[in-house]
Amino acid sequence: MKSKTEFGNNKGFTLIEMAIVLIIIGIIIGAVVKGKDLVRGAEQKKVYSKFISEWLTCYLNFYDRTGKVLGDTWDGSAAGQDGKADTSAGTATAPTDAGRADLYDGPAAGTAYMGLKQIGLTAPATNTALNYQYRYTDSCGAANILTIAFAYDTTGKYNYMEITNIPNELCISLDTMIDSQADGTLGDFIGDAQTGTAWGTDPCTTTAARWKLEF
Template sequence: MKLRNLRRSIQRGFTLIEMAIVLAVIGLIIGAIAIAKDVQRNAEYQKVANKFLYQWKMAYDQYYQRTGVVVGDCQQAPTYMINGSESKIEGASDVCARKGGLSKPGIPESFTNTGLKICEGQGYAKDAVGTGDADLAGQSLRTLMERNGVRPPPGRGEGHEDRFIYQDSNGNVAELQVCFQWNKAGTTSGAGNVMVVRGLTPDLARFLDQVIDGKPDSREGRFRIQGRKAHDGSGNQANAPGTAWEANNTVGGITAGNNMSGQDGTPVGPDNPTGATATGRQYDEDRVILLTAHWTMDQ
């Protein structure tokens, strides 16, 4: 009798309930790891928004409150355009000291030499990042801020307050850069004074767009992609929805013209390899395509 009981105890294995519990625990662990990665990435993106971009918007607003004009404008004869002090009207060499009795109205269309972007130091040249890059202004962003008692956000450190480092979704290092410029009426990325944000992955751009205006649409709202073509006003485009941000990989989502949501004839994939990588490959270890966006300011 004792031998029979011993044999039963030796031959006994796992029950179905025990196996189910083990599989459930393994599934919970795998799910927790996946969720943790998403939580970590969202935390990184939220850090970019709170500790860099919103800090720069606060600095821009503080500059306006202290001086009464936008960044780089004339205090005694404001144009209400970023870098307005370098603009000209009726051939005046110094728009800040323009005389009265001008034949032209003091509106943006009357000024010339407008739309230059104010960056820190050398910034980056026109069309260095992509279509739509403005010429660089002669004024320095950091100098303007500190001259008027506005402390720039810490950024990457002293002298590099306009930069911020983060990781793309493939683990490669990417850098953001902030500049400010004025866009003329009709600019697809937003008219008026804007913050230029260079070095965004599509994933980060979607996150910021959702945070800023609640609509991750690269053509609509207060946060838009730079260089996107405007709707041509035809029957199938007038008041149509905008365009999604490019796919988050090294090859953009628009690979053959108008095959994404919205109408956009600018390919960004294998049809335009310089928009991603030189070879158009799509590997997890490659650098994610980087975009430039415009954030419309309140002043």
């Protein structure tokens, strides 16, 4: 049988000890959250450097070598190329996947329009099977397939790179990288409208964005 002295020595945690434990747990949780933020920031920078910036370089190099706009397919003839990007496989309609593939492969033989391959340029290597798409996992855990095309705004009269299925959180990050501000209406990286639109408040809701081009 245990004595009263032995029972008296079985003390629990003091308030100070519990406070210290809670502080340590808080530090660990904070480090984990911060780590996730750093990983997400690195992934967002990778989308810029490995995908959309690479496609911008392709666009500029194509123009430098040919004097033509990448994605200007119009009617497939020399006379039909009007300097307006449409990425639509021979028509002046909304961008199509066939047109996106032609950005690298070029259209059918006999047409004036050329793709990157015809002039010795390579398309960006992405984390999907298609060079015009990139997989990005948002902070909600959803995998989003970003898709690019080149298009022309008939009212604003400018060519632009269109990025579809892009989460608001990534739009804000890219806008900050490109324009040093994240409003979706000022600068070159804007919401998908002639003069831009503000980014949404839900970080994981997908939208479309455009990067205005010089020519």
